[in-house]
Amino acid sequence: MLKDVNDSLKLFIEYLQIEKNCSKYTIEHYHHDICGFIMFMSEQSIASISEVQYSDARLYLTNLFERKLARKTIARRISSLRSFYKFLLREELIQDNPFALVSIPKIEKRLPEFFYEEELEQLFKSCETVTPIGQRNKALLELLYATGIRVSECCQIRIKDLDFSLSTILVHGKGSKDRYVPFGKQANVALKQYIQNGRLELLTNKQSHDVLFVNYRGGPLTERGVRTVLNSMFEKSTLNGKIHPHMLRHSFATHLLNNGADMRSVQELLGHAFLSSTQVYTHVSNEYLRKTYMNHHPRA
Structure with missing residues (x-):
């Protein structure tokens, strides 16, 4: 250079x-x-x-x-x-922008992949909570779906970021933007069981860090590790196809909108800077309604 x-x-x-x-x-x-x-x-x-x-x-x-x-x-x-x-x-380091008039190719719009509520139920039922790893995996799955947070955000969560009295979590988002996101009863139960039992057993070396999700060696779980965990859980379930962490985020947003949540609230929960980023989920919801109609209306 x-x-x-x-x-x-x-x-x-x-x-x-x-x-x-x-x-x-x-x-x-x-x-x-x-x-x-x-x-x-x-x-x-x-x-x-x-x-x-x-x-x-x-x-x-x-x-x-x-x-x-x-x-x-x-x-x-x-x-x-x-x-x-x-x-x-x-900065006046050049006199003109050679890329100013270069047209950007139109991008084919793809609807986000998501799980139907029935599919997620099957995935949750396949989780075992007897072993420390099983407790961690169940808590991880519950939290990702309950909050819709990104995998990068999930790996940054520390114990101190959780408030069980209010069932909220402090999420450190993109661009150093923090937000509070609520989580439900199922995630609350799974997280408490994991923190009080499974996590303590996984910290075999008595490491002092307070990162929420740890690997089998007791170190912080990485983004790659989260993907590996989810793939393993998916393979053990009765579901077909594939899974990636963002599908849980997509499912979170789609299910909220399908059940009547307003878009501004979903935008805040997802941590989107622009409403346009959230609007794609309305297309997913509309497509879901269309398929439901076509499959069930007698004259469709």
Whole structure:
């Protein structure tokens, strides 16, 4: 990487961290996307970021399509570069934004995958709570579905974040935004059993950390570990198909809306910055109603 590129990228990352208060995950995406373009610049013998023209931006877009990347990935990369150059323009490090007029490809809208309430009941029934691992798994499943929190948020939860008297949890969300989310009776019971019994047994090395969910060695459970746990539970159930942690988040939001919750409340519970992010679940609910109608109405 050339020096002016290095310096510009460093400034932009600091801007994302300090001014925009972006999450670590978001910053990693920006960094990855911009570094990908810097490699393209090197291949095209473009010596400086200020030398990039609209034609170069178009050529890069064509290059992404030729590599058969998903439209969503291409759209994100172009959006990242547009933001990067917009920042450089604001700082007067360049004179124009070559990505300003590059059209982002339309993304095929997919409805979020979710479980029906009957399917989740089968999953919960397959949970054993005799062993420490079983108690942890049941508490993990109950909490993810009861709160709709992200896996990254779940792995950050500490014992002190739980308030059993109010049945609420302090969630440390994206962009360092905290929120309180309630959880129900089933999650309350499962969490208490796990904390008072299973978790203590798993902390074999008498580790002093207060991270809520731990692995079989007593260390903090990672995001990858959560996925492994859920896959194992799913395989032991009678359900077919696949599971990923976000399906529980999608199920949480969809079931709330199906049962009459208002969208603003669901937005707050999910920790969405924009209502548009939550509106996708109305489409899921409408599709659910449509299928119910088609399957059950005598003249459908």
